[in-house]
Amino acid sequence: MTTTENSNSERDPVRGRQRSRSSDNIVIQPNRNQLADTAASMILAASIISIAQRGVFTIALAGGSTPGPVYERLTTLAEIDWPRWHIFWSDERCVPPTHADSNYRMARESLLDQLPRAPGAVSRLPGELPPQEAAHVYEEAIRESVAAPDSNIPRFDLVLLGMGDDGHTASLFPGSPALNNTKDLVVADFVSKLTANRLSFTYPLINAARHVLILVSGSSKAGALSSALNGPYRPLELPVQGVQPVDGQLRWLVDAGAAQNLNQ
Numbered sequence: 001m002t003t004t005e006n007s008n009s010e011r012d013p014v015r016g017r018q019r020s021r022s023s024d025n026i027v028i029q030p031n032r033n034q035l036a037d038t039a040a041s042m043i044l045a046a047s048i049i050s051i052a053q054r055g056v057f058t059i060a061l062a063g064g065s066t067p068g069p070v071y072e073r074l075t076t077l078a079e080i081d082w083p084r085w086h087i088f089w090s091d092e093r094c095v096p097p098t099h100a101d102s103n104y105r106m107a108r109e110s111l112l113d114q115l116p117r118a119p120g121a122v123s124r125l126p127g128e129l130p131p132q133e134a135a136h137v138y139e140e141a142i143r144e145s146v147a148a149p150d151s152n153i154p155r156f157d158l159v160l161l162g163m164g165d166d167g168h169t170a171s172l173f174p175g176s177p178a179l180n181n182t183k184d185l186v187v188a189d190f191v192s193k194l195t196a197n198r199l200s201f202t203y204p205l206i207n208a209a210r211h212v213l214i215l216v217s218g219s220s221k222a223g224a225l226s227s228a229l230n231g232p233y234r235p236l237e238l239p240v241q242g243v244q245p246v247d248g249q250l251r252w253l254v255d256a257g258a259a260q261n262l263n264q
């Protein structure tokens, strides 16, 4: 396992504050299986600390294909105190929960249906509702159930994210107006490259988290990952760069394929 630190900073054009990359922590795993094992261990560790400190673990799951094996590994960890977990989703497609594209369905099949004990709470992002209504309803649900200790923004213990080969994360895509949304916590957005509506956490909600873990797997991501970590800061074109926890830890967990363009 290789860990490297980026240690330079530059102004953040999205939020206009000094962006420091010294918090970036990049963990490289040889392959997807070991990425899944390490991710599950990291999530378990975060849950133990959160439950010890606050009696609950609030986690927002990522969608796409990378997290599936991670969720399957979690079901094998006997140490997990599932009744203390409150599970959310950091983004969702605008489809019913039974749809093949649903991030909820992926997590239900790889995680929820396999659990030895039910989670304390599961708050699904209602992709079946009209997009704007779904975003509003989910934002209200988050505000009601995730504590906002020192600001008006609920603070997740852990937000899981992925990254697309275009540098999108959650459902924050390049050029989207959602990238400049500092008012809402959850947004509905029409993604032109997909010709589809999506639902997503916004940067304010993501960056309020105690921990953000970005999972990146596959050589198709190598260009975007290298640009995101080593290139100029341009989050409007590489949305994953806008993930900058205000008072939290950012970790990247990537496999060798995705990391192949990174300078060691």
Ligand code: 6PG
Pocket (backbone or CB within 6 Å): 062, 063, 064, 065, 066, 067, 091, 092, 093, 103, 161, 162, 163, 164, 168, 169, 170, 171
């Ligand atoms: C989604 C995700 C999205 C995903 C990336 C990576 O709903 O698709 O939230 O942001 O994390 O597109 O997807 P893969 O894991 O399939 O490469």
